[in-house]
Every structure is written in structure tokens, then in C-alpha cells.
Amino acid sequence: MWGLTIEPALDRTDLLAETVASAIRAWKGDGAFQVAEIDPGLADTAAFCERYAVPLEVSANCVIVAGKRGGETRLAACVVLATTRADVNGVVRKHLDARKASFAPQDQAVAETGMEYGGITPFGLPSTWPVLVDRAVTEQAYVVVGSGVRRSKLIVPGAALAGIGTAEVLPGLAR
Template sequence: MTLQWVPAAERTDLLADPVARAVRDVEGAEVAEIDPDLADTAAFCEKYGVTLDESANCVVVAAKRGGETRYAACMVLATMRVDVNGVVRRHLDARKASFAPMAEAVELTGMEYGGITPLGLPEEWPILVDTHVAEHARVVIGSGVRRSKLAVSGAALAGLKRAEVLSLAG
């Protein structure tokens, strides 16, 4: 199955509301409609012929310190794992860090699970972009909903407001 990429600003109906507002500021962002049952990375890549190292996942992390919980988004290639308890926890100066529970991530982002993306996240959230993602000419990421995917450059992700580039794999 082939993906039909179009400029994302022309098909905001394929994006979650917060993503549709944010995508206008991302140069070259494209969107493609997909089968929502194939939104999970492995199934998507297999069906649509996208390699895992061309696909990036957005992981929402809850960092806790002194009774306060702060959230961050981590962007890593689908071939990598985020070092939440090491690199991310230390970077966020937290005593404890973990993946945010699904219901919490969905509620806080206004996006569907399996489609969460760094575009349109709450203003106060840092966006931690792995160096491998930032160096990519083009990565496929979530669109805020399960029925589409976005394609953007790693440089565009690294250039997002509140984005920080670092090695997240530990």
C-alpha cells in the first residue's frame, strides 16, 4: 500500500485539533491518511513500506520531584528505546520518571493514543529530540489521530519551540 502525501496545512481534517493549529508553523510538513488499525509503528511500517529507522515515536514522560509532576515528550527513532530512568530523569532533574499512563497522556495532549506527536503539545512541556531524529532528512511521526501520519524533517522537530536535542538512548 502506498502513502499519498499532501501538505499538512491542506488536510487539517486528518489532524488532531492541537496538531492542526501547530502544523502551520512547520515547514514542509506532509500528511498521509492510513488505516487506523495499522497506526502502531510495527504494523504501520510493515503495511506501508516505511522502515523503522524512518519512523519516530513520541513518548510522553511524567517526571516527579517534591510532589510535583512535570511532563515531557521524547522523540526517538522506532529502532530505539528511551532511557527514561537515566538520561531523561536526570535531564528533567526529577527524582522519578516513567512513561505517562495512557489515559493521562491522551487527556493532557488532546490526542489519540498511538497518534501522539510533539506538534501541538501543552506549552510548558519540553520536547526532547534524540540526535538521530534531529539528523534525519525526513521522519514519519504521529498526527494526533490514528488515521494519519505526518512526515517532517528532523531539523523541523529540533527547531520546535521548547525542543532540546540530546542523546536519549543512554
């Protein structure tokens, strides 16, 4: 598929962050999870898609957002196709009932997820976090997302993202 060598994810848990491997082992939904080893220097979306001939339309980004209100901070994950951007100051802020919302600082995102920056994925996140998924992601036959580490990518059915326990599919999440 594309320019990737794809293997069953559970056969290559060495290519996954531990929290991601645990989430995939416990997965009860439909769909096969595949993994592909990549050059970690090419983990960022644009470089990855160019090198491995993966269309941006099937690559999904997972960003961690911090919503703040009255001294309280709520973290959430947003998953949007690489051809779009999450509407952090509109849809996400309102959905989190936050006064202000912004991308979480890199060090906080890494510490809170247990994943490498550039490899953060919606699978294996803390169970208290909402995972906000743009509807367009779930409509793709397959999407490429992070694996928790920079040296690989997961290939999963788009509909699988709606099956994450705390997932909420939101039309208009992405612009």
C-alpha cells in the first residue's frame, strides 16, 4: 500500500508506544490495525506523505488541545485529515466549554500521553480525555495516524476512530 511495507500491528509491537500496543491488544471494535516502519526523521506529515507517496487526504493528524476556564485545564485530542486544521478557537473551545483553547505545549503533550512528539495518536490516550474526531476522518476507508513513536505509522480503518471509548465524531471540527 502506497510506498510502505505494512505488517499487522500486533506482530510488531516493537514499533508502537507501550500505551498504543496496550490499546490495540484490548481493541474490541472492527478493523485490522496495520503498522509500517518509517524513517523517524520523516515522521512529520508533509515529509512523510512526500517520501512514502501517501496522499494527504488519507493522513490524519492527532493534536492535543488544552482548554482553560477558571484556572482549570482540560486536555483533549483532536483528529483531523492532514488537508485541514482543527477549529481550536471555535468548535473545540465551545465543545470543551473553555474560555480559551490552544495547542498543548509540546512537553506537556509528550508527558501526558507517554508518546513521542510527532507520533501522538488517538489510540492509547488517557481514558478521561475526549477524543474529538472530524467526521471526514471516519469516512475514509483507511487513514494513516501516528503510532506513539516517530519510527512508524499505524494504518487503520477510518471508522475505527469513532470506536475509541471516549471518541466524539464532530462535523465541522476541521476547516
